[in-house]
Amino acid sequence: MDAYDGLSQSGSEGAQALLRNAEATSAPPAFEIVQPDGCEPGYPSSPLVFASPHSGRHYPASLLEQTALDGSAIRCSEDAYVDRLIAGSASFSAVTILARYARAYVDVNREAYELDPAMFEDDLPVFARARSARVAAGLGSIPRVVSEGQEIYHGKLTFADARARIESVHQPYHRALARLLDQARAAFGKTILIDWHSMPSGAAGEGPYGRKGCDMVLGDRFGSACSSVLTRMVDDALSGLGFRVARNAPYAGGYTTEFYGRPESGTHALQIEINRALYLNESTLTPHAGFARLQRDLDRLFKLLERDWRRVP
Numbered sequence: 001m002d003a004y005d006g007l008s009q010s011g012s013e014g015a016q017a018l019l020r021n022a023e024a025t026s027a028p029p030a031f032e033i034v035q036p037d038g039c040e041p042g043y044p045s046s047p048l049v050f051a052s053p054h055s056g057r058h059y060p061a062s063l064l065e066q067t068a069l070d071g072s073a074i075r076c077s078e079d080a081y082v083d084r085l086i087a088g089s090a091s092f093s094a095v096t097i098l099a100r101y102a103r104a105y106v107d108v109n110r111e112a113y114e115l116d117p118a119m120f121e122d123d124l125p126v127f128a129r130a131r132s133a134r135v136a137a138g139l140g141s142i143p144r145v146v147s148e149g150q151e152i153y154h155g156k157l158t159f160a161d162a163r164a165r166i167e168s169v170h171q172p173y174h175r176a177l178a179r180l181l182d183q184a185r186a187a188f189g190k191t192i193l194i195d196w197h198s199m200p201s202g203a204a205g206e207g208p209y210g211r212k213g214c215d216m217v218l219g220d221r222f223g224s225a226c227s228s229v230l231t232r233m234v235d236d237a238l239s240g241l242g243f244r245v246a247r248n249a250p251y252a253g254g255y256t257t258e259f260y261g262r263p264e265s266g267t268h269a270l271q272i273e274i275n276r277a278l279y280l281n282e283s284t285l286t287p288h289a290g291f292a293r294l295q296r297d298l299d300r301l302f303k304l305l306e307r308d309w310r311r312v313p
Helices: 011-024 061-066 087-092 159-188 228-240 255-260 290-311
Strands: 031-034 048-052 095-099 191-199 216-219 245-247 267-275
Touching: 031 087, 031 159, 048 087, 048 159, 048 290, 087 290, 095 159, 159 191, 159 255, 191 255, 191 290, 216 228, 228 245, 228 267, 228 290, 255 267
Parallel strands: 048 095, 048 191, 191 267, 216 245
Antiparallel strands: 031 095, 216 267
């Protein structure tokens, strides 16, 4: 059964569908790695590493028992189907890491112990008392709210619960990602990390394929996370395909881009946000006819990156 089966239902029916799915599914690994066609693990065929940290769709039963949200609302922060949009990367020399757990459970695009003390019934250790803007907004590594601002939990959590999520999901994901980057850099002298996300259409204006607002946002931490050559290459390619592209606003790149992006040391990190209206009915979280077109266009971008990555200094 596909993990999305029944998940587009709303209200209590949707919550029950999620719970049944969670109870019927054994706990998956924290991540999945998809190797390029014909490539053995540990022997990269290019410096390209793709990541999808927010497309995970495993909602553990423990989370669904703790949440105050219905089965539709809790998925508001999910980058639904982004893993499928970039599935063609395996044909173009990119190794891809996919988070398996829902962002509402643990957000791997945050520092591990970026926690909000107000969410917990017990005191947090000093190292976990984060004061970042993301925590203030309720979007730490254990989120307090979904992207629509709705509170996830009807009660307090324990630090032991948070630590278990971080140690079983967040830390293994980043160990694996770091290993992929190290292998690519050792083989090619550099590595290029593309961190894939989706954004609500309201964040960048309504309408797909440039009718209003923007279709894609490239986040390179204002030039600090990757060479300008890479950002320009991707911008030119997407613009040439008819997409309206913005840079660093409203998204400049999250924890992954900021943490790993060290172009002076040979690691280039670029975040790409895709307007969900391009491929998705945002109310039901089901793909529409634009999905296939977008997937074909992204494959064209992958082909260009495979061909031209040597231009990145």
